[in-house]
Every structure is written in structure tokens, then in C-alpha cells.
Amino acid sequence: MRHFGRLIWIVIYGISTVSCQVKVEGFISDSVLLPCIYREGPLPDQFNVHWRDKDDKIVLDINNRVQDLTTQDQVFKGRVRSFPDEYKAGNFTVVLEQARQSDSGIYECHVPKVDFQRRVQLTVAGKPVEAATPSGSAGGEVVTPNFPLLTLFLCCFVV
Ligand SMILES: *[C@@H]1O[C@H](CO)[C@@H](O)[C@H](O)[C@H]1NC(C)=O
Numbered sequence: 001m002r003h004f005g006r007l008i009w010i011v012i013y014g015i016s017t018v019s020c021q022v023k024v025e026g027f028i029s030d031s032v033l034l035p036c037i038y039r040e041g042p043l044p045d046q047f048n049v050h051w052r053d054k055d056d057k058i059v060l061d062i063n064n065r066v067q068d069l070t071t072q073d074q075v076f077k078g079r080v081r082s083f084p085d086e087y088k089a090g091n092f093t094v095v096l097e098q099a100r101q102s103d104s105g106i107y108e109c110h111v112p113k114v115d116f117q118r119r120v121q122l123t124v125a126g127k128p129v130e131a132a133t134p135s136g137s138a139g140g141e142v143v144t145p146n147f148p149l150l151t152l153f154l155c156c157f158v159v
Contacts, residue, residue: 021106021119026099027127034120036109038090047113049092051080054105060094062087099124 026032036051051059057073060080065087072080081095092109099122107120 021121023121023123025123025125028099028101028124030099031095031097032099032122032124034094034096034107034122036092036094036118036120038092038111038114038116040114040116043090044113047111050110050112051094052108052110059107062092101125
């Protein structure tokens, strides 16, 4: 029975780990924000942050609070913005500009020094053709704006 209990724990933990993955939607040619916020504790003086895409391509490396644009994969060159002023607050959020459909997939933000990892699932879609219906009209599906941070809070609450 004790083993059974442990197994359940592992399954629950596995599910919650998987579900704690922020989903972000963006449109082709637009910018999308990929959030990564570390607030588990103080950051050491020296640390690196590694942003990787689904193919383990380098999206951005941040080495000791300085972004390193030399290691970036060709695919991401000139399209990734990060916010150095936010690093000290543990905010390693990046903005991916000129989003392409092929950018869709899982992104990982990894801070090895503090054993921190966040995943963002990005979906880039074509812009919906704007139907000139007033908002809130009956029948139509309401397109809600994206709240990645809300998602993040929710999923971390669940965990
Ligand atoms: C993190 O930085 C981004 C870019 O400046 C900002 O939009 C976002 O609100 C910040 N998030 C938090 C929780 O500070």
C-alpha cells in the first residue's frame, strides 16, 4: 500500500509538471512574448540562462546578466528581444519578433545554477480574417486576448 501511495504521488507530480507549461498564442509577423520568471529565491551573482526551442536551437543565452547574441541560432538572429533591466528581478522573458508558423513549439528557459526550468508552448497562427461584427455579438466565438502570466499563475497554483 505504501508503494501504491508513492506511485500515485509520482503520477500526480508528473501530470502537474507537464501541465505547468505556459501556453502562448501569436500571429504570423507579430511579436510574441515568451515569459520566464524566476521567483523561487535570490539569484546568485553569476548565472546563465538558456533559452532553447523544440529542436534545442539556441534562442538566446544570457551569461552573467548579459545577453550573448553571438551564440544564437540563425533562425532567431535579430528577432529576439530580452530585457536586461528585468534580469535582476528574475524576469528572463523574451519577445520573439516577426513570428513564423515554424516558430510554433515548445520553448525552454533554463537556469542551471538554480535548477530552474520553465516551458512555454508557442502556437503561431495566421491572423483571423476580421469579420466586422460588433464584439459580444451572439453566436460568434469571442476571441480573448492572451494572458500568459495569468496562465502561469494558475498553473503554478495548481502545482
Ligand atoms: C517581465 O518583463 C517583461 C518585459 O519587460 C514585462 O512585459 C513583464 O510584465 C515582466 N513580468 C513581470 C512579472 O515582471
